[in-house]
Amino acid sequence: MNKKLLAAGAALVLGAGFSLSALAQAKPDVMVKQRQAAMTLQGKYFGPLAGMAQGKVPFNANVVARNAEFLGALSQMPWDGFDASTSGVKSAALPAIWNDMAKFKSAQELLQGNVAKLVAASKGGNEGAIKAAIGDVGKSCGGCHDNFREKKQ
Numbered sequence: 001m002n003k004k005l006l007a008a009g010a011a012l013v014l015g016a017g018f019s020l021s022a023l024a025q026a027k028p029d030v031m032v033k034q035r036q037a038a039m040t041l042q043g044k045y046f047g048p049l050a051g052m053a054q055g056k057v058p059f060n061a062n063v064v065a066r067n068a069e070f071l072g073a074l075s076q077m078p079w080d081g082f083d084a085s086t087s088g089v090k091s092a093a094l095p096a097i098w099n100d101m102a103k104f105k106s107a108q109e110l111l112q113g114n115v116a117k118l119v120a121a122s123k124g125g126n127e128g129a130i131k132a133a134i135g136d137v138g139k140s141c142g143g144c145h146d147n148f149r150e151k152k153q
């Protein structure tokens with residue numbers, strides 16, 4: 001297939017208004033929607049695990065293993081959406097992000113490290129260790145929200 005056809009195919013798949021170059025440099029309001037969507041999905045797949053760790057949801061090792069794998073991918077997704085170009089878009093992201101990118105990045109790495117530990121624990125089959133690892137993931141979500149996300153009123 002020649003390059004023009006490939007590009008046309010990509011444009012069809014992505015829908016009107018998207019070109020590959022537009023994808024590489026999404027508009028600020030689109031980037032905000034995308035990073036919020038990635039956060040929402042982290043909430044979707046982490047929520048039941050938090051419930052299990054708290055004893056509110058019956059423990060299910062298979063669900064933990066599956067959701068931990070999903071979180072492995074999802075916990076890498078939101079961050080390129082926190083581009084300085086989005087600082088003017090209304091969202092719950094606090095200016096602290098743009099003022100201390102290094103601290104924001106280390107909060108991302110803390111989450112990713114704890115998710116990796118949860119993935120490993122979920123393969124080990126020890127319920128206590130798995131619940132402890134879930135707790136650590138939860139702390140790394142909350143720790144970042146405390147510093148970098150607007151509090152809900």
Ligand code: HEC
Pocket residue numbers: 032035036037039040042043044046047091092093094104105107108111137138140141142144145148149150
């Ligand atoms: C490194 C910082 C950081 C970490 C770690 C983090 N978040 Fe967030 N999260 C944010 C910020 C900042 C926002 C606000 C984003 C916005 O409004 O654009 C947010 C927003 C959200 C939202 C609201 C999304 C929406 O539609 O507005 C949910 C749900 C969420 N996070 C869940 C999670 C979960 C679950 C985890 C852990 C698995 C997590 N987050 C880890 C920084 C973080």
